[in-house]
Amino acid sequence: MITVHHLNNSRSQRILWMLEELGLDYEVKLYQREPSMQAPASLRAVHPLGKSPVITDGGKTLAESGAILEYLVETYGNGRFTPPPGTPERLRYTYFLHYAEGSLMPLLFMKLVFTRLPERVPWAMRPVARMISAGADKALLGPQISNHFGFLEGELAGRDWFAGALFSAADVFTLPTIYDPFSNACLEALATGVPKQRRQISSLFGIRKCSLCSSDSARWSSLQNYET
Amino acid sequence: MITVHHLNNSRSQRILWMLEELGLDYEVKLYQREPSMQAPASLRAVHPLGKSPVITDGGKTLAESGAILEYLVETYGNGRFTPPPGTPERLRYTYFLHYAEGSLMPLLFMKLVFTRLPERVPWAMRPVARMISAGADKALLGPQISNHFGFLEGELAGRDWFAGALFSAADVFTLPTIYDPFSNACLEALATGVPKQRRQISSLFGIRKCSLCSSDSARWSSLQNYET
Numbered sequence: 001m002i003t004v005h006h007l008n009n010s011r012s013q014r015i016l017w018m019l020e021e022l023g024l025d026y027e028v029k030l031y032q033r034e035p036s037m038q039a040p041a042s043l044r045a046v047h048p049l050g051k052s053p054v055i056t057d058g059g060k061t062l063a064e065s066g067a068i069l070e071y072l073v074e075t076y077g078n079g080r081f082t083p084p085p086g087t088p089e090r091l092r093y094t095y096f097l098h099y100a101e102g103s104l105m106p107l108l109f110m111k112l113v114f115t116r117l118p119e120r121v122p123w124a125m126r127p128v129a130r131m132i133s134a135g136a137d138k139a140l141l142g143p144q145i146s147n148h149f150g151f152l153e154g155e156l157a158g159r160d161w162f163a164g165a166l167f168s169a170a171d172v173f174t175l176p177t178i179y180d181p182f183s184n185a186c187l188e189a190l191a192t193g194v195p196k197q198r199r200q201i202s203s204l205f206g207i208r209k210c211s212l213c214s215s216d217s218a219r220w221s222s223l224q225n226y227e228t
Numbered sequence: 229m230i231t232v233h234h235l236n237n238s239r240s241q242r243i244l245w246m247l248e249e250l251g252l253d254y255e256v257k258l259y260q261r262e263p264s265m266q267a268p269a270s271l272r273a274v275h276p277l278g279k280s281p282v283i284t285d286g287g288k289t290l291a292e293s294g295a296i297l298e299y300l301v302e303t304y305g306n307g308r309f310t311p312p313p314g315t316p317e318r319l320r321y322t323y324f325l326h327y328a329e330g331s332l333m334p335l336l337f338m339k340l341v342f343t344r345l346p347e348r349v350p351w352a353m354r355p356v357a358r359m360i361s362a363g364a365d366k367a368l369l370g371p372q373i374s375n376h377f378g379f380l381e382g383e384l385a386g387r388d389w390f391a392g393a394l395f396s397a398a399d400v401f402t403l404p405t406i407y408d409p410f411s412n413a414c415l416e417a418l419a420t421g422v423p424k425q426r427r428q429i430s431s432l433f434g435i436r437k438c439s440l441c442s443s444d445s446a447r448w449s450s451l452q453n454y455e456t
Contacts, residue, residue: 048382049375049376062322063327064331065326066294066330067326067327067336071319091290094299095290097294098298098326098329101289101330102293105330105334106333106334109334110334110338110341113338113364113368121363128360129356129360132353132360136341139339147277148277151276151277228285
């Protein structure tokens with residue numbers, strides 16, 4: 001049995017989504033962040049970095065979102081959710097199984113840190129902190145994030161999914177990063193993105209979400225509650 | 229012929245290393261950052277994000293370090309530099325082909341941004357910027373980076389390479405992130421890391437580097453010059 005070790009406000013939503021798509025049985029073990037926002041010691045006992053997502057499958061323990069998705073699809077996919085090797089679609093798939101965490105997420109995470117900076121410093125430092133936060137957004141983060149959203153829009157122009165005509169693990173990996181109703185940082189980045197792309201992404205993710213809802217609405221509802 | 233589109237002060241050093249290990253012919257096309265540190269428009273013509281590394285191979289264009297390494301090893305490795313599917317080593321390999329960019333590099337990049345923050349703001353804001361920089365390091369980045377270096381030390385305890393007994397693309401991906409003589413941010417992170425781990429990493433990377441030097445010292449020397 002696969003166990004998803006789920007830390008609240010972390011990135012394991014997409015692992016749950018992949019498991020649903022694969023139709024696998026799994027159990028979820030919930031972990032709550034400590035007041036310091038650090039993971040509890042019990043999660044460190046599963047993986048030394050104390051990060052989520054982490055899964056255990058028999059005697060195997062695996063962390064890192066992209067690695068978990070690769071493992072699940074290769075082990076249980078029977079050819080589904082991954083384009084055939086040697087095709088242009090497989091090349092796009094390989095790229096998008098790295099892109100979201102390798103290129104986009106660091107920018108979104110840094111935007112979150114700078115956005116919250118003014119509220120994290122003593123009162124007297126806040127005016128300067130606000131200027132620093134605005135400056136980082138204007139000079140570094142804003143233009144780069146806009147560049148990425150323009151890129152994503154281009155990648156989906158004329159394609160239904162990131163790898164091509166067929167839905168794949170690359171979509172499970174990428175879509176929650178840019179359309180995550182549970183992440184203020186991502187939502188904010190989305191809100192400042194390109195309107196056409198926003199509609200397109202929302203529509204794509206919405207369609208998939210609805211198909212999950214209709215197949216198992218109680219389950220999807222319970223997944224949402226993990227993050228609220 | 230494979231072409232590496234190399235932007236100065238970027239992450240394509242590891243792609244060059246992988247190509248050397250694979251013994252492939254390739255050409256390097258150099259791109260210089262503009263005074264704003266942005267990539268030149270000519271690199272955007274290769275890939276819309278204007279990032280490096282990017283490779284072209286025949287009619288194919290591929291970006292994102294981990295994806296490029298996966299592509300090169302799968303296409304040209306003939307089973308080298310990747311453990312056999314279904315083995316514990318393959319699981320470790322898959323993990324480490326995502327970990328460096330997915331988990332560690334965002335922290336190192338953020339440390340770089342906060343370290344440089346005081347010099348990037350107007351003179352009058354510098355005292356507050358210095359306090360913010362020190363606070364970010366103490367509360368957020370320092371403990372997490374120490375946690376990661378402790379984790380890496382543990383992963384290499386009793387193993388020669390990250391996937392296990394054999395050198396793999398996972399080492400090419402991971403080692404330059406934590407021991408990069410051309411990156412001040414990584415070096416600083418390393419300098420504050422765990423001494424035993426630092427020696428271990430230095431030794432590992434040093435051995436591999438020396439094997440490249442002895443096989444083609446002129447080539448390795450010229451690779452170094454790309455980043456100076």
